[in-house]
Amino acid sequence: MKYQSTRSSFSTDSLKAVLMGPAPDGGLFIDPQMLKPGYIGFDWKACLQLDTIEMSKMILSALLPDFKDMDSLVEKAYRGRFETDDLTPLVKVDNAWVLELFRGPTSAFKDVALSILPRLMTAAVRQSGEKNNILILTATSGDTGKAALEGFHDVDGIRIIVFYPHNGVSLVQKSQMTTQEGSNVQVCAVRGNFDDCQTGVKKAFAGIRDYCASNGWQLSSANSINIGRLAPQTVYYFAAYRDLVKNGAVKLGEPVDFCVPTGNFGDILAGYWAKLMGLPVGKLICASNSNRILTDFFTTGIYDTRREFYKTSSPSMDILVSSNLERLLWLAVDGDSEKVAQWMKQLNSDGIYKLDDAVMAKLRKDFAADCCTEAEGAASIRAVWEKNGYLMDPHTAVAWTCARRALEKDASRPMVVLSTASPYKFPHSVLAALGKDAGGDEFALMDKLHEISGVPVPANLAGLKDKQPRFSTVIDVDSIINYVKESL
Numbered sequence: 224m225k226y227q228s229t230r231s232s233f234s235t236d237s238l239k240a241v242l243m244g245p246a247p248d249g250g251l252f253i254d255p256q257m258l259k260p261g262y263i264g265f266d267w268k269a270c271l272q273l274d275t276i277e278m279s280k281m282i283l284s285a286l287l288p289d290f291k292d293m294d295s296l297v298e299k300a301y302r303g304r305f306e307t308d309d310l311t312p313l314v315k316v317d318n319a320w321v322l323e324l325f326r327g328p329t330s331a332f333k334d335v336a337l338s339i340l341p342r343l344m345t346a347a348v349r350q351s352g353e354k355n356n357i358l359i360l361t362a363t364s365g366d367t368g369k370a371a372l373e374g375f376h377d378v379d380g381i382r383i384i385v386f387y388p389h390n391g392v393s394l395v396q397k398s399q400m401t402t403q404e405g406s407n408v409q410v411c412a413v414r415g416n417f418d419d420c421q422t423g424v425k426k427a428f429a430g431i432r433d434y435c436a437s438n439g440w441q442l443s444s445a446n447s448i449n450i451g452r453l454a455p456q457t458v459y460y461f462a463a464y465r466d467l468v469k470n471g472a473v474k475l476g477e478p479v480d481f482c483v484p485t486g487n488f489g490d491i492l493a494g495y496w497a498k499l500m501g502l503p504v505g506k507l508i509c510a511s512n513s514n515r516i517l518t519d520f521f522t523t524g525i526y527d528t529r530r531e532f533y534k535t536s537s538p539s540m541d542i543l544v545s546s547n548l549e550r551l552l553w554l555a556v557d558g559d560s561e562k563v564a565q566w567m568k569q570l571n572s573d574g575i576y577k578l579d580d581a582v583m584a585k586l587r588k589d590f591a592a593d594c595c596t597e598a599e600g601a602a603s604i605r606a607v608w609e610k611n612g613y614l615m616d617p618h619t620a621v622a623w624t625c626a627r628r629a630l631e632k633d634a635s636r637p638m639v640v641l642s643t644a645s646p647y648k649f650p651h652s653v654l655a656a657l658g659k660d661a662g663g664d665e666f667a668l669m670d671k672l673h674e675i676s677g678v679p680v681p682a683n684l685a686g687l688k689d690k691q692p693r694f695s696t697v698i699d700v701d702s703i704i705n706y707v708k709e710s711l
């Protein structure tokens with residue numbers, strides 16, 4: 224099977240697509256068969272009979288068919304590595320369902336994909352006879368960095384360097400990264416915000432490609448522009464639907480809505496892929512924080528980045544350029560890559576592009592969008608704790624708030640809210656939302672949150688305060704390329 228770029232007719236197989244990250248023309252890889260009804264003839268009903276690990280094998284073999292040993296890759300990535308082998312439990316909270324995606328090794332939903340991506344990459348190297356070692360450069364707003372380090376540390380033939388915004392992540396997130404063990408990892412702070420950091424890393428990609436090639440390194444990315452990140456995320460939509468059928472909340476074949484706390488548009492796009500594969504998904508609700516560029520886009524058809532950037536209590540959603548939206552656009556215009564390339568060019572040069580009404584009408588059949596203020600998110604955390612005894616992190620609270628608003632208008636279908644992080648990654652914001660004193664060291668706050676809530680602290684987070692930081696370098700954005708060269 225061929226994967227094609229969203230910006231040209233460039234195509235390659237799923238092995239190479241995983242190794243490359245973005246396509247050479249700057250576009251993103253997508254499977255053109257997704258444009259056809261009955262996509263790849265996937266037997267979604269049979270899939271719903273399986274447990275989550277078996278489901279992963281079936282779905283990933285369908286989406287990434289060139290990998291020979293998918294069953295064993297999935298086993299090694301997941302078996303015994305999450306809190307349960309169910310991977311992503313579904314919990315009833317009030318009149319909605321919360322899909323807990325944070326039960327993996329670093330307590331963020333990024334673990335679902337980043338537990339398996341390194342294995343996909345090494346398998347792809349082995350199978351395609353690639354001689355180079357792989358260099359992963361990743362910019363993070365906090366969660367991707369740690370989940371990637373955890374997935375890639377001590378993997379043969381791979382080096383990983385993570386860049387995070389200096390003073391732009393929570394203390395818990397920072398300690399998670401700077402205490403990372405492994406002989407092939409490096410972590411570096413960059414002066415500036417996440418967008419500066421991300422732009423710097425993108426530039427480094429272009430600026431260092433030739434240097435890497437002549438020194439035996441193949442550059443790649445662990446960000447969600449990699450199809451090896453997106454494909455594993457389709458699985459939990461199937462798992463959630465299976466659980467709803469099992470407990471009688473929905474009859475097989477009836478639609479279910481999903482509300483997704485969105486940043487780079489990867490998580491929600493995976494839900495759309497599940498729908499294209501046959502899963503009865505109703506509406507996908509794109510939930511944003513105060514950086515409401517996607518809400519405005521779905522309302523007006525105009526994607527306009529020329530606006531203020533807000534730092535919020537849900538930092539992993541503080542983003543103005545949602546990369547994966549490009550894949551949705553490509554699908555919406557039936558694979559017209561010239562059109563997509565043109566929009567992306569406009570975005571680059573003017574910071575804005577506009578879609579026509581027909582395209583927007585098509586998108587609105589599958590997607591809805593809403594946003595949530597800081598005050599609304601905090602109020603949701605408190606209300607759900609006080610009424611239902613369920614503790615949510617600030618990202619989940621954004622989606623919860625939007626989901627509740629949607630349910631007030633129409634509660635005819637079950638609603639699943641995707642929960643993307645453990646509340647213990649953001650103890651300061653969660654305590655403040657609960658109306659408690661949230662001053663002082665974040666590790667003390669973790670303990671305090673535990674005393675108040677009785678909810679267990681995930682072991683990986685509880686153990687952090689006793690670990691020694693290994694990395695303390697802070698650099699300017701302009702120094703990223705030199706930093707990478709020196710580390711090699």
Ligand SMILES: *Cc1c(COP(=O)(O)O)cnc(C)c1O
Pocket residue numbers: 331332333366367447484485486487488489490491539540618643644
């Ligand atoms: C990355 C992240 C998101 C956003 O997911 P996207 O795939 O980028 O839309 C939401 N919540 C948390 C906690 C995250 O780490």
